[in-house]
Amino acid sequence: MSKHIAIDSIAQLHRNLGLGKPLHPLISVFKQSELHVTAEVGTEVDLNLYIIALKDCANCQFGYGHNIYDFEEGMLAFMAPGQTFRVDKMELSADDVGWSIAFHPRLLKGMDLALTISRFSFFQYDISEALHCSQREIDILGEIATNIASETHQNMDRHTKKVLNANLELLLSYCTRFYDRQFMLRxxxxxxxxxxxxxxxxxxxxxxxxxxxxxxxxxxxxxxxxxxxxxxxxxxxxxxxxxxxxxxxxxxxxxxxxxxxxxxxxxxxxxxxxxxxxxxxxxxxxxxxxxxxxxxxxxxx
The missing domain is CATH 1.10.10.60 (Homeodomain-like)
Incomplete structure (x- = not known):
């Protein structure tokens, strides 16, 4: 019988991914090569965080609903609180270059993004509808992810929350543009x-x-x-x-x-x-x- 766990915080996510203590309680940026998944294969996970994940790993499989999907190079996937996924296979190496941003809904409290995040409907897309990014798009998004990661390394002050939200909103706006490009190409x-x-x-x-x-x-x-x-x-x-x-x-x-x-x-x-x-x-x-x-x-x- 498969196990079932809920991930309600960044700290819980870090523990289940084999990462160290998070630098910020409400947001984390981590590289694919850093993961050491502790959950058993087949474990179903109820996620209560937002996830933005650029996957560049030919040996990664995730179960979503009743289907299993292989992550292809340059695929950007999104998940929102309340969704469930299942990890079916995870073989990572130091050469994997993907990254993920995880953030708690509380990070948005009192900010404009709390009111507008529902407009970014790709958080509700199926994994099979992920964004296929060009190298230029990967570079643009990667630079913003690096800015967010850099901010989490700073001592928190009255500007931290605003800076993090501004970078998240910028990243999501670029994703909207890139999805428009994908729709047009198709x-x-x-x-x-x-x-x-x-x-x-x-x-x-x-x-x-x-x-x-x-x-x-x-x-x-x-x-x-x-x-x-x-x-x-x-x-x-x-x-x-x-x-x-x-x-x-x-x-x-x-x-x-x-x-x-x-x-x-x-x-x-x-x-x-x-x-x-x-x-x-x-x-x-x-x-x-x-x-x-x-x-x-x-x-x-």
Whole structure:
């Protein structure tokens, strides 16, 4: 039976990774080559820290959900508090050059980043959706990581927290830019995913799946496409300017318009056919997207 542990602090993380006492209680920067993992293979870990990890290790495998992933050279992965991972294999050498930044949510308390970190949605991506960095991007991020590490070696003063948060925000802003670059490079594949998304929504209603599960959620659509909900939404924003939820809503509106103009079905029946439990919820969504009510739309078209 596999073991299960929770890591709630930087000190706990250091103990489980075989690192020395942390220089700062709320943040740590460490090299991949310094790790001496003490947890048994197969141990499941509940993580209550933020992790940013540049992995450059061909022999590292992590379990995430029901899948196992190999970290490739130059892959940057993110984890947020409340996520669980499983270490399945760890063979490290002094030649490994990856690094990780771990920080506790309390480091952000009272700072602007506490309010904005939720915008960095890649913390919710699946490990398989990691950022593939170019050497130039690795160098840029590595310089910021070095600045953070240098700050943890200083005696703490009233500026420490602000400096650490500023560097973290800068690093995350660069990661957002680099993810945008990755989305653009993958645009042809992304268009295929959008086509699959549209096909799935049509099938969802045409084969009666809606009758069992109701209006399709972003989670359901992401699972069908093999993507995390946040990655799917960010991909769609990059390609279409609209989120996954917007995409679903527009699909519902388009389907409703066809039914309103092509049949004499009541608004209540149309709402029910789309999966709305209450017709007023459908009417509210329709008016928000179209600027007029369903009845007004029907009478003016």
């Amino acid at each position: 645009s042809p594949q992304n268009r295929e995913l959008i086509d699959r998304f549209d096909a799935f929504l049509n099938q969802y209603y045409n084969d009666g799946t809606m009758l069992e599960y109701g209006i399709p959620s972003v989670q359901i659509c992401g699972k069908e496409l093999g993507l995390s909900p946040y990655y799917l939404s960010d991909l769609l924003k990059q390609e279409t300017g609209k989120s996954a939820l917007d995409h679903i809503h527009l699909f519902l509106i388009d389907r409703a318009k066809r039914q309103m103009l092509g049949t004499k079905d009541s608004i209540t029946k149309i709402a029910s056919d789309l999966g709305f439990e209450y017709p007023q919820h459908f009417s509210k969504l329709f008016k928000a997207k179209m600027g007029i009510s369903p009845r007004q739309y029907r009478t003016t078209h």
